[in-house]
Amino acid sequence: MLQGMPPPAMPPSLPFDPNQLVGLIWGLGALVVGAAMLKWVFRSPIGEAIAEGIRARRRRRWGEGEIPGEIAAADAQRVGALEEQVTRLQGQVAELAERLDFAERVLAERRARKLGTGQ
Numbered sequence: 001m002l003q004g005m006p007p008p009a010m011p012p013s014l015p016f017d018p019n020q021l022v023g024l025i026w027g028l029g030a031l032v033v034g035a036a037m038l039k040w041v042f043r044s045p046i047g048e049a050i051a052e053g054i055r056a057r058r059r060r061r062w063g064e065g066e067i068p069g070e071i072a073a074a075d076a077q078r079v080g081a082l083e084e085q086v087t088r089l090q091g092q093v094a095e096l097a098e099r100l101d102f103a104e105r106v107l108a109e110r111r112a113r114k115l116g117t118g119q
Helices: 019-042 044-060 068-116
Strands: none
Touching: 019 044
């Protein structure tokens, strides 16, 4: 009996079909392109128009003058209080600047006296 060579070993099989990867790659590519297009649309005048439409719809739903009027009154009160606080702080800063100038002059006079006496 003649013994021949054993049959070649079968290559290990993959757990998936490589042809399915093509569809997956195309799907991911479409997703990336779609995201880029959406980003462009939202940052363009078209996106601004869509946003303005949403704002207009919200104004119609909540009423034209109800919420914005209340917000405007609250903002006016808040701005008035903040302006008053800024005015007070500016006065305090001016007073501190005067005190600092006085302290610097006193220290400069002391130095001048010490240097004048030769110490």
